[in-house]
Amino acid sequence: MQASRARLFKEYKEVQREKVADPDIQLVCDDSNIFKWTALIKGPSETPFEGGIFQLAFAVPEQYPLQPPQVRFLTKIFHPNVHFKTGEICLDILKNAWSPAWTLQSVCRAIIALMAHPEPDSPLNCDSGNLLRAGDIKGYHSMARMYTRLAAMPKKG
Amino acid sequence: MDSDAILSSSEDMHDANDVESDEEGFYSDENEVASDYNTDDDDVDDYVIEEDEDGINMIQARRPENNYIVLKELDIKERQEDDITSVSSVLSISRAASTILLRYYNWNVSEVHEAWFADEEKVRKTVGLLPGTVVQFAKPRELMCGICFEAFPRSRLKSADCGHPFCFECWEGYIRTSINDGPGCLMLRCPDPSCGAAVGQDMINIFACDDDRCKYSKYLLRSFVEDNKKTKWCPAPGCEHAVNYVGDNENYDVSCLCSYDFCWNCTEETHRPVDCNTVRLWILKNSAESENMNWILANSKPCPKCKRPIEKNQGCMHMTCSPACKFEFCWLCLGAWSDHGERTGGFYACNRYEAAKQEGVYDEAERRREMAKNSLERYTHYYERWASNQLSRQKALVDLHQMQTVNMEKLSEIQCQPESQLKFLSDAWQQIVECRRVLKWTYAYGYYLTEHENAKKQFFEYLQGEAESGLERLHQCAEKELLPFLNADGPSREFIEFHTKLAGLTAVTKSYFENLVRALENHLSDVGCHQAGSLATSSKNGTSKGKGGRGKETSRAGGSSRN
Ligand SMILES: [Zn+2]
Numbered sequence A: 001m002q003a004s005r006a007r008l009f010k011e012y013k014e015v016q017r018e019k020v021a022d023p024d025i026q027l028v029c030d031d032s033n034i035f036k037w038t039a040l041i042k043g044p045s046e047t048p049f050e051g052g053i054f055q056l057a058f059a060v061p062e063q064y065p066l067q068p069p070q071v072r073f074l075t076k077i078f079h080p081n082v083h084f085k086t087g088e089i090c091l092d093i094l095k096n097a098w099s100p101a102w103t104l105q106s107v108c109r110a111i112i113a114l115m116a117h118p119e120p121d122s123p124l125n126c127d128s129g130n131l132l133r134a135g136d137i138k139g140y141h142s143m144a145r146m147y148t149r150l151a152a153m154p155k156k157g
Numbered sequence B: 001m002d003s004d005a006i007l008s009s010s011e012d013m014h015d016a017n018d019v020e021s022d023e024e025g026f027y028s029d030e031n032e033v034a035s036d037y038n039t040d041d042d043d044v045d046d047y048v049i050e051e052d053e054d055g056i057n058m059i060q061a062r063r064p065e066n067n068y069i070v071l072k073e074l075d076i077k078e079r080q081e082d083d084i085t086s087v088s089s090v091l092s093i094s095r096a097a098s099t100i101l102l103r104y105y106n107w108n109v110s111e112v113h114e115a116w117f118a119d120e121e122k123v124r125k126t127v128g129l130l131p132g133t134v135v136q137f138a139k140p141r142e143l144m145c146g147i148c149f150e151a152f153p154r155s156r157l158k159s160a161d162c163g164h165p166f167c168f169e170c171w172e173g174y175i176r177t178s179i180n181d182g183p184g185c186l187m188l189r190c191p192d193p194s195c196g197a198a199v200g201q202d203m204i205n206i207f208a209c210d211d212d213r214c215k216y217s218k219y220l221l222r223s224f225v226e227d228n229k230k231t232k233w234c235p236a237p238g239c240e241h242a243v244n245y246v247g248d249n250e251n252y253d254v255s256c257l258c259s260y261d262f263c264w265n266c267t268e269e270t271h272r273p274v275d276c277n278t279v280r281l282w283i284l285k286n287s288a289e290s291e292n293m294n295w296i297l298a299n300s301k302p303c304p305k306c307k308r309p310i311e312k313n314q315g316c317m318h319m320t321c322s323p324a325c326k327f328e329f330c331w332l333c334l335g336a337w338s339d340h341g342e343r344t345g346g347f348y349a350c351n352r353y354e355a356a357k358q359e360g361v362y363d364e365a366e367r368r369r370e371m372a373k374n375s376l377e378r379y380t381h382y383y384e385r386w387a388s389n390q391l392s393r394q395k396a397l398v399d400l401h402q403m404q405t406v407n408m409e410k411l412s413e414i415q416c417q418p419e420s421q422l423k424f425l426s427d428a429w430q431q432i433v434e435c436r437r438v439l440k441w442t443y444a445y446g447y448y449l450t451e452h453e454n455a456k457k458q459f460f461e462y463l464q465g466e467a468e469s470g471l472e473r474l475h476q477c478a479e480k481e482l483l484p485f486l487n488a489d490g491p492s493r494e495f496i497e498f499h500t501k502l503a504g505l506t507a508v509t510k511s512y513f514e515n516l517v518r519a520l521e522n523h524l525s526d527v528g529c530h531q532a533g534s535l536a537t538s539s540k541n542g543t544s545k546g547k548g549g550r551g552k553e554t555s556r557a558g559g560s561s562r563n
């Protein structure tokens, strides 16, 4: 508990310092609970998520960093490895491939990479996975694009 | 209901065909073993009797060479240590590195050597054994731990071969988490995600607590058995021995030190002379039909004459109704026992299944219904005999134990004979136990013999019938005819006669079963020269004297009990 708190505090300070260094990620610690974080990440360019801002919620366990944080999308996203309803993410480093050397920041980076390179073979969103596996890139794109516009883009006016 | 039954009937045919094609190869491989087995029946040394801790004797055919070794926990450790030492010295690497390599190559020493000398660099890369430190640091006094991000003096940091530094506390946490996650800890790598350097037992021993070190060693030991293609755990509940198989995939029967006999190949209980595939199909079939078959396992049936329920509490299949009725019948077919024990007309038919005759003209639906009904009836016939022999064997095991621990001593007192002269009693019970096992599996075999192998089927049923009727006589004699002597006040002349009879029945039964086993292991290939009919010479004596009952090669099935 003490170790995880100390480690999270180090990450907190690092985030304050690096704010400008990675403009695609904005990590925010909950005011009253250092084990709760949210992040805003930018949809990677040349993907249907481009131009969108996606919100992630982190729940950090007491055994952190020996155990991985739980992360989910708060923003709706049409992606084969993200559960459409719950926002749950299927990503190996959040499960068995976790290493305590990862940070919340590097998890965000890994999620951005996942958005650009979906893994249709381990789908949490079957509709999306099926489109990709059937080679219907266009169909996948237009669905993903539509949801990005609907849910992840600031409304104009 | 009907459609279910029809389904199962077509599945039966399918099963039978599968077995057919598979068995051809299996049995032709087995020919050599089969002929090695008990070639001279007169040699008593053919059977090795060992006594285990529980006092249950095991009877086991001696092999030309031992094709397996039972390993206790200490033996497993010793072998593992030896392999680690040998690889470590041949490759000039640490024992921890040697362990990592061996685990990766499933503890196969020669595979490790081969891979290593073919391409050491590639092997090192795949298993994470780096040739030297990859991370070089200028020499600052302090470095940052890659997990907690605190700065530490160099002396308070430790790294795997790669050089990525982590503090002691973080190493402890990392290793504890991994060990408590399960056997994956045997493949632990450096915490740095980009690294991949192996973290071996040397690091575990530095940073894990006693409990976790112990868990790690257990996983390592388990891996030595479970990842090794030639070693398996004994499947008996609670047994911690492993069996290392060194034979040539011919005879898989092994006998653990805990007294459990099993087939090393499929880890079911020993099923010789039936092959693993038949056993697998049969067990699958049984679990699919288990709901239909529960009633068979009930141990009470109505007397076929007076309809009073009779409970089966003995091992042999010969039932006698209560004193008022006294009808003697067969537990399995409910026929009169007089048609069984002494083979009337030279034909013992209780083991045979005869489908109901299909007479007259059936329309298609009727015909299918009839087939489905027959299919279930046919399965029921074989299953009931399989299951009854299983139960009977369990009962016999208990009786054998009782004989060895209590009754032999008691009889020795009553009959004024040294216990060594009563060995014929435990011999008889051992024979019964083994024969019940063989007989049981021949019913699985019989189920998968197809109708169009008619000659084989007849020959098989003849041999099985001979063996079974011999066994029933032996079992009955050992079970019931002994009782008066156990309750007698003193020695009696009749006990000598009983001795002769039981020893004779033991020998006769043994030879019947040897014939049966041999024939099945040859896949009934002798059927051409031995037609069942010509073999059906009567052998009405269950009381052949002394050694007279020993079947010679020449007498085969029919005339093995000479007077
Ligand atoms: Zn540390």
Ligand SMILES: [Zn+2]
Residues within 6 Å of the ligand: B160, B162, B163, B164, B190, B191, B192, B195, B196, B197
């Ligand atoms: Zn490393």
Ligand SMILES: [Zn+2]
Residues within 6 Å of the ligand: B234, B235, B236, B239, B240, B241, B256, B257, B258, B259, B260
């Ligand atoms: Zn055992």
Ligand SMILES: [Zn+2]
Residues within 6 Å of the ligand: B252, B263, B264, B265, B266, B267, B268, B271, B275, B276, B279
């Ligand atoms: Zn087997």
Ligand SMILES: [Zn+2]
Residues within 6 Å of the ligand: B303, B304, B305, B306, B307, B308, B321, B322, B325, B326, B327
């Ligand atoms: Zn009766």
Ligand SMILES: [Zn+2]
Residues within 6 Å of the ligand: B330, B331, B332, B333, B334, B335, B340, B350
């Ligand atoms: Zn019968």
